[in-house]
Amino acid sequence: MEINIRRAVKEDCPRLLELIKELALYEKAPDEVTVTLEHFEESGFGKNPVWWGFVAASPNPSKGGEEEIHGFALYYIRYSTWKGRRMYLEDIIVTEQMRGKKLGKLLFDRLIEEAKEKKFTGIVWQVLEWNEPAINFYKKYNASFDPEWINCSISV
């Protein structure tokens, strides 16, 4: 199967938002997705983009070769006062029916390439403590795991 990894463009946003909601459901927080399509597009492709992404896609022969997006990865630039500019991997997701076909690996490898190109000092992200398949995937990259920090938030 032919899989293409390419940079996300504005036209991908509706599909990406679908996948974001699929991931939130898996993470048991479907109601937490309150971002709108308009805000999502503007934040990625407006005057001052704050996120960047890659999609994993393939042509669908039963739809005349029309491209289908099966997964994506989205990052923003984190500024660490310890390590400088780092890639913060906000989401990486592959649809359920396409798991086990190395799409996650292709996306993650592309992220590493991008992090090197942009001279980030590393990639950081978070994983839910019970998400074993994801943890096992990240272990292949010799990721460090640090459970000592608690996430805090307030709305304003």
Next chain:
Amino acid sequence: MEINIRRAVKEDCPRLLELIKELALYEKAPDEVTVTLEHFEESGFGKNPVWWGFVAASPNPSKGGEEEIHGFALYYIRYSTWKGRRMYLEDIIVTEQMRGKKLGKLLFDRLIEEAKEKKFTGIVWQVLEWNEPAINFYKKYNASFDPEWINCSISV
């Protein structure tokens, strides 16, 4: 005592880096600070700033009223695919001898004001699970605490 909260400027960077190292020591990770002054300045005040900050300062009468910086808060813009643009509070620190004088509160209130002005949907940050004084401080703001996520990272 007169405390001024003002926006951080490039000239503050050497002092801010001192405070960052003080905080890292308190967080038991002094060797983790590998960012250079040059990179730190460039990231905050170069062509494409990726962080913004506020300092808490007061005039020192024994030094002819020269301004002294006792604390600061530094944030960057986080892009949440659930909540949109949020303020990520990377560091908030007050020097040991100035604790208990409400500098932390003044800085945090200023951050909330900034978050509202910039139309962020909220403020997010992390706290070490054993850092009780900080946790108690954040509780005053009715912060949500979510310990279910594990921090992951790789260097590239």
